[in-house]
Amino acid sequence: MKTVSVIGFLLLIVSTGCDSNKKSTELTESEKATIGKLVKKNIDEGIEATRVKDIETYMSRLPQDLVIYDESGEIILRDKQKEYALRDWAIIDTTLSIKMDIDSIQFLKKDSVIVFTSQRWKRMMFQRDGITTDTVLTTQKHKETWKNNEEGWFGYDIEELGGEIFINGKKYIPE
Structure with a gap:
């Protein structure tokens, strides 16, 4: 009888320890809401x-160790992203509208989440002559890994999941 009680007690201690470890990594609804607001x-x-x-x-707003996995297979690090942003911005006359919505968040840990987003960006872009503009609308979906570090929440890995481009209202199909 004592052996059964001791074994039962040990099982209780082990299962309680496992439960408390499990609970310590789970996020409350309040913590999830706070993380969502910080990411947004x-x-x-x-x-x-x-x-x-x-x-x-x-x-x-970009972490030092940013990595973007472009649809073309290119891996873009932070310095290259800055170069690309400046290059792209140079041919944009005016942004008419831009927004990024959070479609969903998968909570992995207290300091790591997966964020699925949808971006819509409408802008006036210069043609090759540098004078004439086209109205360009792009949509893009992303799967982003966000982590919390000492400076806050940052998107670390970004995978482009696809989107569309419209030029002057007509769908652009790359060759």
């Missing part, structure tokens, strides 16, 4: 920086 705030700041072509603010 960071996204919105980056979108606004893009709208007004503020490269310093734009870059401050």
Whole structure:
């Protein structure tokens, strides 16, 4: 009888320990809401920086070890992203509208989440002559890994999941 009680007690201790470890990594609804708001705030700041072509603010919203996996297979690190942003912004006359919505968040840990987003960006872009403009609308879906570090929440790995491009209302199909 004592052996059964001791074994039962040990099983209780082990299962309680496992339960407490499990609970410590689970997020409360309040924590999930807070993380969602912080991620959205960071996204919105980056979108606004893009709208007004503020490269310093734009870059401050990107982590030092950023990695983007482009649809073409190119891996883009932070310095290359800055170069690409400046190149792209140089041919944009005016951003007419830009937004990025959070479609869903998968909560992995207290300091790591997967964020699925949808971006819609309408802008006037210069043609090759540098004078004439076209209205360009792009949509893009992303799968982003966000992590919390000492500076806040940042999108670390971004995978482009596809989108469409429309030029002057007509769908663009790359060759």
